Amino acid sequence: MTSAPAPADALPAAVRRSALRHLTRTELTLFLRERARPIAAVGVPMALLVVFGEVPFYNQPKANFGGQTLLEVYVPILIALAVGMLSLNILPPVLAGYRERGVLRRLRTTPAGPARVLAAQLIVDAAVEAVTVLLLLAVARLALHVSLPRQPAGLALAAALAALALIAMGLLVAACVPRTRRARNCCARCAPRPPASRCWLRRWPPG
């Protein structure tokens, strides 16, 4: 997505901040109000974690995992799934929909401009991804006795980089695909699908 060459620089900084703050709050409200989105972004990884956490087979230490249980290996996979779900399954259709419905064009006629709604969207996505990852770790630790990562900083960095990469892909799709529905299909195809969640993702084109 290309943004107009900094048209808003003449705006007082306070107005600019307030516009971004309002947009971010609005995007968060819309995210929560559209129930399929929080369910897909937070609910699905969480449900998978709880379901597989209850399966005894997943809780036995495996020699070929260096003594770790299958569940302990599965938690990072779920983190990737959660990040991918939001970045690839939810973000592109929302942005493509904004373009299709003329939301971005309307914003272009205001001092706020369309770049700011993209920024707001990314802030909300990053925040939801962070919350999801923390929730997954907390539930895994507290309810399912999975040990916490030994290198929290490393995990944070890896998750952040994964989120960046996947959001970038999602934005590319949103920028190239002309229609909401196609954005949805396109992403449902390339979204990460760990074996156990394949059936979920096929049926879950949320957003």
Add this chain to the structure above:
Amino acid sequence: MPAVIDVQRLHKRYGRTVAVDEVSFTVHEGEIFGILGPNGAGKTTTVECVEGLRAADRGRISVLGLDPRRDRAELTERLGVQLQDGQLPAQLRVEEALELYSSFYRAPADWRALLETLGIAGQARTRFDRLSGGQKQRLSIALALVGGPQVAVLDELTTGLDPQARRDTWELIEQVRSRGVTIVLVTHFMEEAERLCDRIALIDSGRVVAIGTPAALTERVPSAQRIQFRPSVPFDDRLLADLPEVTAVTRKGELVVVTGTGNALNAVVSVLARNHVIAEHLRLEQASLEDAFVALTGNRSRDAAATARPGSAPGPDLRPEPNQE
């Protein structure tokens, strides 16, 4: 009156198609200026250049003394835009949308008062996708006005509205104008232009065909008047046919039908009065803006009209030289 919008020799092409060709017009402060033309005439492209959403290939545009492309930040503060088919996120509530959009501007209007004025205060908590067509249109106008603009561009405002909603919207536009906002109204509805606009630019195939008040445009169509009456006593047709304003006198049974230009009605009535003939059941049909539109927008519409009424004689060619105005 100072010019609020000044467009000179605007030219825009998409590939090999010329969408806008040498369009020039000026909008004065406080007026409702109509841009009228058939679908695909280049109306929307013209106003998109004015709004700064499109770059013109050639020509000069000044809006409130600003360049729409270079001075975007300042322009968006002072120019309110209602886009054709501009929607909002489906789940966004009316009040949220207005609060959000008012946060974009330096000196926003009071959006609550705007809701009242536009008659959608009752829908403040309704989600966008639950609004009726008329309510969406009102919200769209509200969003165009929430920044407290000096100029508002409204594109195809009443398309898809039912007649009542359309009339309500017209009243609204007049209210907005009375608050000192200059309005550019893009439309293909004759009735809308005739009713609302102080001046109209008639655009066809990317060119300005005529500019003027609705009345002035209508007057440009000769044979504009058709007077029909039943004379109280017989009289000689030549009494009327000899008048310079009268072009034809025909009889349909008891009825006399006089066609004429300009002040034909005055002339006819005074001649009849002098000869002690009373015109009963007097009816006057004047050329409407629609007639002017058909006459001025050239071949396509005229051919269509001629095919529709094969019996009627082809009208005079009224198309002026394109650069006449």
